[in-house]
Amino acid sequence: MxxxxxxxxxxxxxxxxxxxxxxxxxxxxxxxxxxxxxxxxxxxxxxxxxxxxxxxxxxxxxxxxxxxxxxxxxxRDHVAAYFEGLDAVAVGRVVVAPTHRQALLTAGQTVLWLDPGMAFGTGHHETTRLALAALADPHLDLRGKRVLDVGSGSGLLAIVADRLGAAEALGVDVDPITLPIARANADLNRSRARFEVSDFAATAPPPGSVDVLVANLFAELHVAFMDAYARALAPGGLAFLTGILAGKEGSVEAALPAALRLVRREREGEWWLLSLERTGDDAS
Ligand SMILES: C[S@@+](CC[C@H](N)C(=O)[O-])C[C@H]1O[C@@H](n2cnc3c(N)ncnc32)[C@H](O)[C@@H]1O
Missing domain, CATH: 3.30.70.1170 (Sun protein; domain 3)
Incomplete structure (x- = not known):
């Protein structure tokens, strides 16, 4: 309904x-x-x-x-109409293809099949592409890393992290509608990525338990969650924060605690992604 x-x-x-x-x-x-x-x-x-x-x-x-x-x-009409217009999207070595399309790959590329249903995250939005590009950066080695996707939606980012060698890839989303969709997408791709319904505001991960955190939320939520991000990350860990509308990146940067260092800014259209690194300082 x-x-x-x-x-x-x-x-x-x-x-x-x-x-x-x-x-x-x-x-x-x-x-x-x-x-x-x-x-x-x-x-x-x-x-x-x-x-x-x-x-x-x-x-x-x-x-x-x-x-x-x-x-x-x-x-059903809306989902069908939405699917009709979707094509495969390539972001570096990752190609995201809706299940009703064919995907042409070049050497070294990997395909991820996706059935987004009613959950955000098809790879077509700038913010998702920015996050995908950060995870698929050839200079980043996810092998053996513990990856947390905050606001996982369709599950795409956690599934990509698993595909790129993460030891653990967990997606959490406050919206229960996303859970069966993300799990079905993981099954479709034979991915070990796990998904849970959880409000990050209420249930932060244990200190130092995450090596790479990716979150496609709004600027205001990043500001509210910043200290929890810092605590969750192990020293040297990285956070990729996107969903930040142009003009709001300053408020997110102003919220960085001493334990998080800005390492890079990327912009696509009206949206920013900030890459942060967890320093050795105490986050609390
Ligand atoms: C813009 S979508 C991102 C989906 C996907 N990760 C992507 O990048 O395409 C944001 C998601 O964050 C979820 N979300 C919003 N607030 C949250 C919170 N407090 N805790 C966990 N998830 C949250 C929403 O339900 C939504 O699925």
Whole structure:
């Protein structure tokens, strides 16, 4: 069951602040319909407790930006339309291919099959590509590393980390809708990546338990999680933080504790990825 929030004539803002606000409101897919931007929200099946309550009032209506209209949708139609337009994406040595496409590989490339369903993370968004490029950087050796993907969505990043030799690849996501999708994607790729439903704000990993942390969230969440990132990382460990809209990178950098050092900034379109290194200093 799904509800869509249609914003007429706003498609150009999908990857800007408007898109970010819709993801923030909990939407599960952002679609283009001509000039309209359409945000799809999965709605839990209505129990008897909700009898008589209009469906749209249950669908994050207070959190969405103004200017749009709610409509009922057939979730399957949207997923089908979304899939139709997806092609394989190559990021360095990793090619992400939706299961209904063929992928052409050049020497040294590895393919990852993906069925994103309703979860974010197809490799088509700039932020996902920035994170993929960071993990697939030929100068980074993930073999034997413990990798944590915070906000794993479709599972793509944790699965890539596993494919590139990580000893452990764990994806955590607060949204339960992502769990079966990420696990199915891991199975599809014969990946040992594991996935859990967990709110990083409530359940931080044990100190020093992570060698490489990748997180595609919003700038505000990175700021809130920064100390937990620092504690989770082992000395010398790396964090790749993306989902940071241009203009907000300064607030993330300003939140770095002494235990985290900025090593690189990458930008694609309106989005930044910051690479951080855990120093030997005490993070707490
Ligand atoms: C932009 S998507 C990233 C998906 C995928 N990792 C990628 O890079 O394409 C952000 C994900 O973070 C999850 N998320 C948001 N807040 C979170 C939190 N506090 N703890 C864990 N996951 C969270 C969302 O549910 C969503 O699936």
């Amino acid at each position: 799904a509800r869509a929030y249609r914003l007429p004539g706003r498609v150009a803002e999908a990857e800007g602040a408007l898109g970010a606000a819709l993801w923030d409101a909990g939407c599960d897919a952002l679609l283009e319909d001509g000039d309209d931007l359409v945000a799809v929200f999965a709605v839990p099946a209505l129990g008897s407790a909700h009898a008589g309550v209009p469906d749209h009032t249950l669908a994050a209506s207070s959190a969405v930006p103004p200017g749009g209209e709610w409509e009922a949708v057939d979730e």
